Amino acid sequence: MCNRIIGQFFFNKSTITADVYLDLLTEYEAPQLTDLKPTTIFQQDGAPPYWGLHVCQFLNETFPGKWIGRDGPIPWPPHSPDITPLDFFYGGMQKISCIKHGSRIRDIADLKQRIRNAIATIDDTMLQQTWQEIKYCLDVLCATKGAHIEGY
Incomplete structure (x- = not known):
């Protein structure tokens, strides 16, 4: 990992x-x-x-x-964001981090800085939890032979 x-x-x-x-x-x-x-x-x-x-x-x-x-x-599998860490974790985490400031994004430089700040908050524990989540999703995918699954 x-x-x-x-x-x-x-x-x-x-x-x-x-x-x-x-x-x-x-x-x-x-x-x-x-x-x-x-x-x-x-x-x-x-x-x-x-x-x-x-x-x-x-x-x-x-x-x-x-x-x-x-x-x-x-x-x-096509259209499978539930088994793509960047989609189910990173993208959502960045959106939350960038929006939580409560102020509008002023310009592209402000948005880039918010993204950098969001990335800086990711630690080893968050990465380990992400790997545990993807392992779970892949196990479910294997058990269902690739059928559509809903994550909760």
Whole structure:
């Protein structure tokens, strides 16, 4: 299990294309995962920029047989936010942290700072709880043979 967060990364482009996403992977994410590579399984959701042929080629070379995504070597059920830690934990936690200040977000710089502040509050205990939750969701998914589940 991993006890750290890699990120935050803010895109400077208004539209994320496969080329922009590949730059993120090659210049930012992959170098931070080098020491974890033997045990890392890279997971991405179904966003269209992730489907680029050159993105898949990079993932095949960098994480051979160990990445999850559309047309990846490890199948992943489509539309499954209940088993994606970034969706069920991180995204919700950030929204709560960014809104709880009680004031409107003034501009993009203010929003970025609130996101940085939210990330800074994540500790080892929160990460361990997240891994326990995803393990539970995956166990339920296996027990139900991939059927739709509702988390409570």
